[in-house]
Amino acid sequence: MSVQERKQRERAERERLIVATARELAEQQGWDAVTTRRLAERIEYSQPVLYSHFRGKREIIGAVALEGAAEMAVAVRAATSAANSPRERVAALARAYLDFAARNPAVYDALFQLDGGLAYAQEDTPEPLKDAFAALLESLGEVAGDGVHPGLFTEVFWASLHGLATLTRTGRLLPEDAAQRVELLVDRLAVV
Amino acid sequence: MSVQERKQRERAERERLIVATARELAEQQGWDAVTTRRLAERIEYSQPVLYSHFRGKREIIGAVALEGAAEMAVAVRAATSAANSPRERVAALARAYLDFAARNPAVYDALFQLDGGLAYAQEDTPEPLKDAFAALLESLGEVAGDGVHPGLFTEVFWASLHGLATLTRTGRLLPEDAAQRVELLVDRLAVV
DNA sequence: CTCAAAGCCTAGCACCGCTAGACAATCAAG
DNA sequence: CTTGATTGTCTAGCGGTGCTAGGCTTTGAG
Structure with missing residues (x-):
């Protein structure tokens, strides 16, 4: 045996x-x-x-995506756990997210841009993906504001970060003002 | 002749x-x-x-993108010109943008997702692209808030819409709560 | 020792973006 | 009206893609 x-x-x-x-x-x-x-x-x-x-190239992309999701969750939690206030946590989360996207563009693409054959936002969504979203939710839920569903707020915040990440990397936004944009986004979206 | x-x-x-x-x-x-x-x-x-x-497939994508940019500018201006308050204008703009993205997914991809060989955010950026951004700026500049650069604010708002549009269309966000997300985004980002 | 199962490879399919070179239509010059 | 060059278009083909059928070799159980 x-x-x-x-x-x-x-x-x-x-x-x-x-x-x-x-x-x-x-x-x-x-x-x-x-x-x-x-x-x-x-x-x-x-x-x-x-x-x-693997069934094909798509599944290989999916496997890279799952690996990346786990790493992103770790990166986000590491960044947020070092911050002391909710406001600082959100700012740290945003920076960590965009940093991850910039440092691992291919992994980021596999996760959020390409078709890796994975289910998102469903019951059968793979655990690493659910957990990566949970990592965002943990810190973002704190600053959703009264009467705002934490999950919905997290989705909106995430989408904004995703927009910044992808538009910057494909040259639609100049990287120079990236830090200012993040600051503005955190200032406006987070209720502290 | x-x-x-x-x-x-x-x-x-x-x-x-x-x-x-x-x-x-x-x-x-x-x-x-x-x-x-x-x-x-x-x-x-x-x-x-x-x-x-055309030099190749890339340039054909670029041509579709330019056509789409002009149409998007028209759609955005039409929507905003029908609104009476700055707040309403921004909400109308957001809805019009996401509606355009949802109704013309391939054109939207050509514009913001694929490589059409076009220059963005540069001096030699084609006029239709500059004008589409200008169409956003016209209404969004009004609600940037004191001391916030209108262009920077527009970029952030645009990125957020782009994130919502792309994550929704690729199944990363469920379409059910789309309207609520837009409302939340407008509420938080726009200073009225 | 035999023989089926498992593991891996070569070769090939239909398709992709793109281009060289042949051919036909057109038009200016003699 | 007849050349001859230019323009327009086509067929055929190159090197690449994802993916798979079928054969060969190695393995391990009976």
């Missing part, structure tokens, strides 16, 4: 390698450069091996 | 046909379905003809 276990382990290890390699390649050269051929070559297996782990 | 003029007219007409067909196809089946082969077939010319009008 130990032989089968070893094989299972090796298989799981290879799956991690695929996801890590796809992510690396995407961060280096963009998702367009992540082709099944290049990916197969980098992991030193043939293309069909990829399809024994 | 009249013959050359006629040819020029026919050529311009065919260019409009290409852009209109690309847009139509994109709205019907998404930009992925807009291939040079399909596009060529629909306009009843061969593929190379496309390349005598």
Whole structure:
């Protein structure tokens, strides 16, 4: 039986390698450069091996997205836990979110821009995605204001951050004033 | 000379046909379905003809984006001009923006999501793009609040709308609460 | 030792964006 | 009216894409 276990382990290890390699390649050269051929070559297996782990490229994107969601949740919680007031927590959250998006553009795309075949805002939404939203909710719920549903407020705040992140990265907004925009956004949206 | 003029007219007409067909196809089946082969077939010319009008698919996307920017500016101005108070104008603007995005998803993508080879937020930004931003600025500048740069405020408001539009359309936000989110956003961001 | 199962690869499909080069229509010059 | 060059358009093809069928080799149970 130990032989089968070893094989299972090796298989799981290879799956991690695929996801890590796809992510690396995407961060280096963009998702367009992540082709099944290049990916197969980098992991030193043939293309069909990829399809024994994932249904297709879409699922690989989804796997990177889930990994990224977990990391984003960690980053957001780390930033907010170091702040002392609700106001500071929200500002720290906003900075951490945008920082994550800027430092991991490919992962961010996998999460919120590309189709990774994942369900969002549903019962069957994968746990990492729910938890990433929960991480936002924890700090944003504090400043939703009276009579405002914390979930709804979190969605609006999140959407605003998402807009800033994507428009900035695609050159629609100049990066120079990024800090000022965040400040304005936090000032106006958060009720402290 | 009249013959050359006629040819020029026919050529311009065919260019409009290409852009209109690309847009139509994109709205019907998404930009992925807009291939040079399909596009060529629909306009009843061969593929190379496309390349005598545009450098490539990217430029066709850019042409659709410019067309869309002009239409969006019209839609926004129409909505805001019917409102009587600054607060109402901003609410109308937000609704009109999101409505445009929802009704013309492919055009919206061409404008703000895809690479159409256009310059944004620069001196050499095409006029329709500058004017679409100006249309937002006209109503949003009114409610930026004291000491807040109208342009910066417009960028933030725009980014928030963009976040709502894109996250909703890609299934990251449920459409049910869309109206409530807009209301909350306008309430908080606009200083009246 | 046999033989089925599992694992992996080569080769190929239909499609993509884009372009070279052949061919036909057009028009100015002789 | 006849050249000859220019313009317009097409067919065919290049190197790439995601994905899969089918065969070969290795493995491990009986």
